Amino acid sequence: MTTDTTTKVVPTGETVLDARGVTMRFGGLTAVRNVDFTVNAGEIVGLIGPNGAGKTTFFNCLTGLYIPTEGEVRYKGNVLPPKSFKVTAAGIARTFQNIRLFANMTVLENVLVGRHTRTKEGLWSALLRGPGFHKAEAASRERAMELLAFVGLDSKAEHLARNLPYGEQRKLEIARALASEPGLLLLDEPTAGMNPQETRATEELVFAIRDKGIAVLVIEHDMRFIFNLCDRVAVLVQGEKLVEGDSATVQGDERVVAAYLGEPFEDAPGKDEVAEVEAAEAHAEAATDAAPGKENDR
Amino acid sequence: MTTQTTASETPTPASGMPAGLIGLPPKTGLALALGGSVLTIISTFLAWTWTAAFPGKLTIYGYPGGLQVLVLIGGALATLFCLARYGVKGLGWLVPAGADAAIKFATLATFATSWYTVLAISVDLGGLVNLEPGGYLVAVASLAALLGALALPFERPEPDPIDPDDTGWELFKHQARYKWETVKAVFASGTPRRVGKLSSFVEILIIVAVMAIGLTVFTYGIGTEYDELFIGFMITAGFGFAALNKSGLVAQASQITARHQNITICGAFVAAAMFPFTQTDDQYATIGVYILIFATVALGLNIVVGLAGLLDLGYVAFLGVGAYAAALVSGSPSSPFDVHFPFWAAVIVGALASLVFGVLIGAPTLRLRGDYLAIVTLGFGEIFRITVNNLDGTSGPDLTNGSNGISSIPNLNILGFDFGIEHTIAGFTIGRFANYFFLMLLITAVVVLVFRRSGDSRIGRAWVAIREDETAALAMGINGFRVKLIAFALGAALAGLAGTVQAHVTYTVTPEQYLFAGVIPPNSAFLLAAVVLGGMGTISGPLVGAALLFLIPNKLQFLGDYQLLAFGLALILLMRFRPEGMIPNRRRQLEFHEEAEAPTVLTKAGA
Numbered sequence: 001m002t003t004d005t006t007t008k009v010v011p012t013g014e015t016v017l018d019a020r021g022v023t024m025r026f027g028g029l030t031a032v033r034n035v036d037f038t039v040n041a042g043e044i045v046g047l048i049g050p051n052g053a054g055k056t057t058f059f060n061c062l063t064g065l066y067i068p069t070e071g072e073v074r075y076k077g078n079v080l081p082p083k084s085f086k087v088t089a090a091g092i093a094r095t096f097q098n099i100r101l102f103a104n105m106t107v108l109e110n111v112l113v114g115r116h117t118r119t120k121e122g123l124w125s126a127l128l129r130g131p132g133f134h135k136a137e138a139a140s141r142e143r144a145m146e147l148l149a150f151v152g153l154d155s156k157a158e159h160l161a162r163n164l165p166y167g168e169q170r171k172l173e174i175a176r177a178l179a180s181e182p183g184l185l186l187l188d189e190p191t192a193g194m195n196p197q198e199t200r201a202t203e204e205l206v207f208a209i210r211d212k213g214i215a216v217l218v219i220e221h222d223m224r225f226i227f228n229l230c231d232r233v234a235v236l237v238q239g240e241k242l243v244e245g246d247s248a249t250v251q252g253d254e255r256v257v258a259a260y261l262g263e264p265f266e267d268a269p270g271k272d273e274v275a276e277v278e279a280a281e282a283h284a285e286a287a288t289d290a291a292p293g294k295e296n297d298r
Numbered sequence: 299m300t301t302q303t304t305a306s307e308t309p310t311p312a313s314g315m316p317a318g319l320i321g322l323p324p325k326t327g328l329a330l331a332l333g334g335s336v337l338t339i340i341s342t343f344l345a346w347t348w349t350a351a352f353p354g355k356l357t358i359y360g361y362p363g364g365l366q367v368l369v370l371i372g373g374a375l376a377t378l379f380c381l382a383r384y385g386v387k388g389l390g391w392l393v394p395a396g397a398d399a400a401i402k403f404a405t406l407a408t409f410a411t412s413w414y415t416v417l418a419i420s421v422d423l424g425g426l427v428n429l430e431p432g433g434y435l436v437a438v439a440s441l442a443a444l445l446g447a448l449a450l451p452f453e454r455p456e457p458d459p460i461d462p463d464d465t466g467w468e469l470f471k472h473q474a475r476y477k478w479e480t481v482k483a484v485f486a487s488g489t490p491r492r493v494g495k496l497s498s499f500v501e502i503l504i505i506v507a508v509m510a511i512g513l514t515v516f517t518y519g520i521g522t523e524y525d526e527l528f529i530g531f532m533i534t535a536g537f538g539f540a541a542l543n544k545s546g547l548v549a550q551a552s553q554i555t556a557r558h559q560n561i562t563i564c565g566a567f568v569a570a571a572m573f574p575f576t577q578t579d580d581q582y583a584t585i586g587v588y589i590l591i592f593a594t595v596a597l598g599l600n601i602v603v604g605l606a607g608l609l610d611l612g613y614v615a616f617l618g619v620g621a622y623a624a625a626l627v628s629g630s631p632s633s634p635f636d637v638h639f640p641f642w643a644a645v646i647v648g649a650l651a652s653l654v655f656g657v658l659i660g661a662p663t664l665r666l667r668g669d670y671l672a673i674v675t676l677g678f679g680e681i682f683r684i685t686v687n688n689l690d691g692t693s694g695p696d697l698t699n700g701s702n703g704i705s706s707i708p709n710l711n712i713l714g715f716d717f718g719i720e721h722t723i724a725g726f727t728i729g730r731f732a733n734y735f736f737l738m739l740l741i742t743a744v745v746v747l748v749f750r751r752s753g754d755s756r757i758g759r760a761w762v763a764i765r766e767d768e769t770a771a772l773a774m775g776i777n778g779f780r781v782k783l784i785a786f787a788l789g790a791a792l793a794g795l796a797g798t799v800q801a802h803v804t805y806t807v808t809p810e811q812y813l814f815a816g817v818i819p820p821n822s823a824f825l826l827a828a829v830v831l832g833g834m835g836t837i838s839g840p841l842v843g844a845a846l847l848f849l850i851p852n853k854l855q856f857l858g859d860y861q862l863l864a865f866g867l868a869l870i871l872l873m874r875f876r877p878e879g880m881i882p883n884r885r886r887q888l889e890f891h892e893e894a895e896a897p898t899v900l901t902k903a904g905a
Contacts, residue, residue: 083772084772084773085773085775088775089775093774096770102766102767102770105759105762105763105766109759109762112756113760115756116756116760116775117774117775122756122757123752123757126751126752126756127747127752129751136756137756177774180774180775
C-alpha cells in the first residue's frame with residue numbers, strides 16, 4: 001500500500017543534493033570511495049549498507065562535519081561550507097542516531113533553538129528589548145508551536161525534553177531539525193529502538209515532511225521501513241556505492257544480498273568449520289541457559 | 299485540613315512496630331514536644347548564667363538577650379508547629395506539607411542552639427557551676443521537646459532483604475544504609491499542596507513579608523557581634539530554614555514569587571536598599587558593599603558557567619582589569635596617567651577594557667572544551683596577576699606600580715554627591731561605605747537585568763544549547779565559537795563593571811587582590827564556589843551563595859588557619875547532599891506540571 005503511494009509521487013526533478021566523486025580518507029583508510037549521489041526535490045532517498053560500510057562517514061561529509069578528501073558536495077548548486085552550523089544555515093538539517101536533545105530545556109525551547117539560523121536577534125536586541133525583539137520572539141514561538149503541532153507534541157511544549165518518552169524524543173528531534181526550515185532533512189536511523197507502531201508513525205511523519213516539499217535522506221537498518229518509505233535506495237558497501245534504484249531493484253540485486261548475508265567461498269566451508277560453529281553455538285546456548293539460573297540463585 | 303493530612307500519615311497500629319524513632323506513644327510525644335517548646339520559651343526569660351563574662355546579657359531575668367533570642371525564636375517556631383499539629387484553628391496554613399517533619403527540625407534547631415549555648419558557657423567560664431537555673435531548664439526542656447518530636451510517627455522504609463552470603467562488612471554496610479534510610483525517613487515530609495490563586499494584593503503582601511523576613515535575618519546575621527552568637531545564628535537559621543522547608547511554606551512562597559517575578563526582584567532590591575538604614579554606623583555597610591561586589595561578579599560568572607557552561611577558573615582577572623582601568627583614570631597620584639575621568643567615563647573604560655581582555659583571552663581559549671578550557675583560563679588568571687605585578691618600571695614598563703598597586707584612589711563624586719563623606723538622609727546617617735553600597739546595588743541591578751534579558755532570548759537559548767550538547771547545537775546552526783565568545787566577553791564586561799566600583803571602595807588596587815584562591819573573597823575559586831553552591835543558571839543562587847561565602851569566613855575568623863579547611867569540608871558536604879545548589883534552577887514549566895513529575899525535575903534541573 002505504502003509503496004503504491006510513494007511511486008505515484010513524481011519527483012519534481014530539481015536536484016537538491018549533489019555529491020560527486022566523494023572520497024574520504026583517514027590516513028591510510030579509505031572510508032568512502034568515489035561515491036556519486038543525488039537527492040532530488042520531493043524525494044525520499046534511503047541509504048543502507050552493512051555496519052562499517054561508511055554510511056555515517058558519508059553522512060558526516062554531507063553535514064559539514066568532515067570535508068571530503070576528494071570530490072565535492074553541492075546543495076542546490078552551491079558547494080557545502082566546511083562548518084556544520086553553516087551547512088544548517090544553508091538548508092540541510094539533521095537528526096542524530098543516538099538522540100541528542102537539549103535534555104534540560106523544555107520541548108518548546110528545543111524547537112526555538114532550531115530556529116536559531118532563521119532569526120537574527122543578537123545580544124543587543126535581547127538587552128534593549130525593542131519592539132523588533134518581541135515581534136521576532138512571538139513569531140518564533142508561533143512557528144515553533146506549529147511544528148510541535150505538526151509532530152503532535154504541542155500539548156507537551158512546557159515539559160522538559162528529558163521527561164518525554166523515547167518515541168516522542170525522536171519526534172521532537174525531527175521538529176527541532178524542521179525548525180531550521182531545511183530544504184533537505186537527513187535522518188540518521190530514525191526508528192532505532194522503536195516498536196512497530198512507532199515505526200509506522202514515523203513513516204507517516206516522514207511522508208508528511210516530504211509533502212511539505214522537503215527532500216529526505218534516511219539512513220536505516222530496518223529494511224521494511226526503508227523499502228516502504230523510499231523512492232530510491234542506495235546501497236553502500238565497503239565505502240563504495242554498490243547499487244542504486246527503487247526498492248524492487250535493490251531487493252532483487254544479488255550483490256546486495258551477498259553484501260548483507262555473505263556469499264559462499266570458492267570452496268564451501270569444510271566439515272571442520274561447520275563443527276566448530278556448531279560447538280560454539282552449543283556453548284553459547286549453554287551459557288545463556290546458565291545465566292538465568294544464576295539469577296535465580298540470587 | 300491539617301488534621302486530615304496528618305491523620306493519613308499515621309501508620310496503622312497493626313504493624314506492631316513502634317511508630318516513632320523513640321518508643322513513646324505519639325500523643326505523649328506531641329504533648330512532650332509542645333510542653334518542652336513552651337518551657338524553652340519560658341526559660342529564655344530567665345537568667346542562664348551568673349556573670350556578664352559570657353557575652354550577650356544572659357544574666358537578666360525577664361529580658362532575653364543574644365543567644366536567648368535565637369532559642370526563643372526556635373522555640374516559638376516549634377510551638378506554632380505543634381499547635382498546628384493539634385489542629386488549632388487558623389494555624390493550618392503553617393504546615394501545608396504536614397507538621398511532623400517541621401516539628402522535628404524546629405525542635406532540633408532549638409535543642410542544638412540551646413545546648414550549644416549551655417556548652418559554650420560551661421567551656422568558656424570553666425564548669426557547669428556557671429549555669430543559672432534558666433540554663434538547666436533550657437537544656438532539659440529543649441531535650442524533652444526534641445525527644446517528644448522524635449516520638450512522632452513516620453513511615454519506616456522497608457528494609458532490603460539480607461543476603462545470607464554477605465560478609466560481616468557487607469552486613470554492616472547494609473545495616474548502616476538501612477539506618478541512614480530510616481533517619482532520612484524520620485525527617486521526610488509530604489509534598490505541599492499548591493497555593494490557590496489569591497488576590498494579587500495579598501500575594502504581593504506575602505512577597506513583601508518574605509522580603510522583610512529575609513532582610514531581618516540577613517541584617518541580624520551581619521550584625522552578630524561575637525563568634526558564639528554567629529554560630530548560634532547559623533545553627534538556628536539552618537535548622538529553622540529546614541523546618542520551614544519541611545513544613546512546605548518555602549515551596550508555597552516560591553510558587554507565589556514565581557507568579558510575580560518582577561515584583562519579587564524589585565522587592566528584593568528595595569529590601570537590599572533598606573539595609574544601610576538598619577545600621578547605626580558604617581561598620582556593617584562595609585561588609586554589605588563587599589558582599590555586593592562579590593555577588594555581582596559571581597552573577598556575571600554565572601553567565602559564563604551557568605548558562606554557557608564554560609568553566610572559567612580565572613574570572614577574577616576581569617574584575618582586576620576593570621579595577622585597574624578605573625584606578626588608572628581615577629586621578630590617583632600613583633597612576634602614570636594624569637587624568638581624572640568622571641565616573642561614567644571610568645565605568646565605560648573599565649567595562650570596555652575587560653571586554654577587550656575577555657575577547658583577547660577568549661578567542662584562543664574557547665576553541666577548547668571542558669577541562670582544557672578550565673586549565674587555560676586558570677593560567678590566564680595567574681598571568682594577569684603576575685603581569686600586573688611586573689609592570690612596575692623595573693621588570694617592565696611602569697604602568698601599575700607593581701606590588702604596591704595603585705593607591706590613594708580618590709572618592710567618587712557624582713553630580714556633586716561626594717561618596718567619601720557622611721550624608722544624612724531623612725534622619726539616617728549614611729556613611730562612606732553605605733554610599734558605595736547604593737552605587738554597587740545599582741550595578742548589581744544592571745547585571746541582574748542583563749542576566750535576565752540575555753538568558754531569556756535567542757542568544758541565551760543558544761548558550762544553554764551549547765552547554766547541553768555542543769555537537770547538537772552546532773548541527774542546529776549555532777555558531778558555537780561566536781556564541782561562546784559573546785558569553786565570555788559579556789561576563790568579562792560585567793566583572794569589569796563591578797571592578798570600577800571596587801577600585802574606589804578599597805582605595806587601593808594591588809595584584810594580590812586577584813588571586814586564584816585565597817582566604818578573602820572575591821577570588822576565582824570562591825567565585826566559582828558561590829555559583830555552584832548557590833545554584834547554576836539562577837539569579838538568586840549566586841547572590842545567596844556569595845553572601846554566605848563572604849559572611850561565614852568573615853565571621854568565623856577565630857578558626858584562623860583552619861578556615862579554608864572547614865570551608866572545604868562544608869563545600870564537600872553540601873555538594874554531596876545537595877549537588878544542585880541551594881537554589882536549584884526550577885524550570886518554569888514546573889508551574890504546569892503534575893505533581894508526580896515534579897520531584898524528578900526538581901532535583902536534577904539545577905545540577
